Amino acid sequence: MVFGGPAFDPKKIPDLAGKVILITGANGGLGYESLLHLAPHNPAKIYLCARSQAKYDAAMKGITAAVPNAASMVKYLELDLTSLASVxxxxxxxxNENSRLDILMNNAGIMATPAALTKDGYEIQFGTNHMGHFLLTKLLLPTLQSTASxxxxxxVRIINLTSDGHSLAPRNAGFVPDAVRTDMQDYSTWTRYGQSKLANILFTRELARRHPDITSVAIHPGGVATNLANSFTDSHRFLSLLLVPVLKAMTAKPSVGALNQTWACVAPVQGRKVVGGGSEKEIKSGGYYVPVAKPDVGSKFANDAELARKLWEWSEEDLERQGY
Structure with missing residues (x-):
């Protein structure tokens, strides 16, 4: 993905005084860099979600070096998206600690993993990338709504990380509800990944429809040199020897890759009296954006309102079946 679109300067982000931010997967990669872009602008709190205290502690060494006052601002929140109980x-x-939430960035994700199940029996990529974030958002929605009112x-904003890989979802359906409670080993890893990333966009579309008081957007970060592809390279070592040097030459640093999702946190909102900063480009709730700040149509399935409704209802019903 070639980075283009309007210029966005994170140094020109407006004052975030009083705002509470939560970022999943913020101990590394794009979430970490987004936190570094936002932290210098005076938010009240940023929750760094990670799977362990050790990951948080390691991340904080770099964060406090870059933003000296971050130690009093950045809070640890243990979160394992493969476990609904953890979510x-x-x-x-x-x-228990907050009565407001201004920005929820559903950033964490996995890509191109071998066939496997989450702790609750979902295909690992769908369960991590969609179901974990769906439940987290559902549980935090009342606080998001009260903050919005x-x-x-x-x-108030919900930023969902997706990918142009959403176009790799199952060709005949986009979302295969009868299969997502299996490891889907008969599907390619990229098809499974595509389904999970399509779910991120459909979830965003339906969030925007059901909750117009909140700005919800889906963000493709572009080709970024993070550790997201480690699972694929571990499983395909010979192929990776050929591909990795080429891919590295085509990808951006995480600090650049995080610009699109950071822009989405602060851009002026279309149709609302929200000034924003760092860019004159407006953002529209329900939109899908590619780097940087460029609206994109996405795939046919990504624009299927009935499929978005179907995914939402299936996700809610399956969580309720398990007591969530």
């Missing part, structure tokens, strides 16, 4: 516990911990100029 529920993380949400409850957050709610607190003042006339409230600015």
């Amino acid at each position: 529920k516990s993380a949400a409850q911990t957050f709610l 607190a003042t006339p100029d409230a600015d």
Whole structure:
């Protein structure tokens, strides 16, 4: 992905005083870099979600070196998206400590993993990339909504990380509900990945429809040199020897890759009295954006309103079946 679109300068992000931010997968990669872009602008708190205290501690060494006052601002929140119980516990911990949430960045994800199941029996990529974030968002929605209604100029956002890989979802359906509670080993790893990334866009579309008081957007970060592809390279070592040097030459540094999702946190909102900063380009709730700040149509399935409704209802019903 060649980075283009309007210029965005994270140094020109407006004052974020009082805002509470939660970023999943913020101990590394794009989430970490997004945190570094946002932290210098005075938010009240940023919750760094990671799977362990050790990952948080390691991340904080770099964060405090870059942003000296981050130690009082950045909070640890244990979160394992492969476990619904962990998601529920993380949400409850957050709610016990906060009465507001201004920005929820559903950033964490996995890509091109071997066939496997989450702890709750979902195909590993769908369960991690969609179901974990769906439950987290569901549990935090009342607080997001109350924050949105607190003042006339409230600015509450949900940023869902997706990928142009959503176009690799199953060709005949996009979403295969009868299969996602298996490891889907008869599907290629990229088809499974595509389904999970399509789910991120469909979830965003339906969030925007059901909750117009919140700005919800889906973001493709572009080709970025993170550790997201480690699973693929570990499983295909010979092929990776040929491909990795080429891919590295085509990818951006994580600090650049995080610009699109950071822009989405602060851009002026179309149709609302939200000023934003760092870019004059407006953002529209329900939109899908490629780097940087460029609206994109996405695949046929990504624009299927009925499929978005179907995915939402299936996700809610399956969580309720398990007591969530």
